[in-house]
Amino acid sequence: MKSIFLSSIILLACACNNQPSKKVDVDMIENPATASNPNAESTNTTEMTFESLEHNFGDILEGQSVEKTYNFTNTGKNPLLIDRCDVTCGCTVPSYPKTPIAPGEKGSIKVVFNSSGKSGVNNKTVTVFANVKDGNIVLKFTVNVIVVPQK
Numbered sequence: 026m027k028s029i030f031l032s033s034i035i036l037l038a039c040a041c042n043n044q045p046s047k048k049v050d051v052d053m054i055e056n057p058a059t060a061s062n063p064n065a066e067s068t069n070t071t072e073m074t075f076e077s078l079e080h081n082f083g084d085i086l087e088g089q090s091v092e093k094t095y096n097f098t099n100t101g102k103n104p105l106l107i108d109r110c111d112v113t114c115g116c117t118v119p120s121y122p123k124t125p126i127a128p129g130e131k132g133s134i135k136v137v138f139n140s141s142g143k144s145g146v147n148n149k150t151v152t153v154f155a156n157v158k159d160g161n162i163v164l165k166f167t168v169n170v171i172v173v174p175q176k
Contacts, residue, residue, distance in 0.1 A: 071101025071128065073157050075164070082168035085140055092137040095164050099126045101157075108154040110134065116143060119151050140170045 075097045082091045099105040104125035112119060120135040136151055151164040 069103055070156050070158050071099055071103040071105050073105055073153075073155060073162055074098050074100040075162070078162070078164055080166040082138070082166060084169045084171055087144060087170050087172045088141050090137055090139045091168065092135060093166060095134045095136065096131065097133065098131050099128050102128055103156070104128070105132070106156045107134075108156075111152045111154070113149050116140070116147075117149050117151065121153070134164065136164065136166065138166065138168060140168065143170045144172045145170060 075095055077095065080093045080095075082093070085091055104127055106125055107121050107123075110119040110121050116139050118137045118139075120137075122132045122134075126132045134151070134153060138147075138149065140147075146167065146169050148165070148167050153162045153164060154160065155162070
């Protein structure tokens with residue numbers, strides 16, 4: 026039992042290299058929620074209002090790429106910080122602002138879908154992680170990919 030405990034201490038010491046932690050200057054998102062007040066809101070969150078959260082591309086031919094720009098406004102009182110956009114597969118590529126969006130300013134998220142190797146109805150999502158109340162917003166699109174038989 027003693028050797029396992031000592032090994033654990035050695036591994037922990039090696040993992041941190043006995044280096045003092047470095048101070049990193051970043052904007053932090055405060056989370057004031059507690060067990061007794063789970064609905065407490067952060068003072069650093071903001072609101073992101075989209076013109077539309079969903080889009081239907083209709084029918085396209087297999088191999089075509091289509092794109093949609095989702096326009097939004099920071100309707101909150103703090104700068105909007107988009108951390109990342111997660112997609113359901115590699116056929117969808119989002120582009121989003123990497124700099125803060127001031128209150129009242131507009132921005133956009135461009136989504137490109139490549140239909141190569143796809144067929145039929147495709148329902149895709151793009152999850153936007155930002156300093157909004159719920160932590161993320163989900164954008165959706167549908168496209169029907171028609172495969173033309175080779176002659």
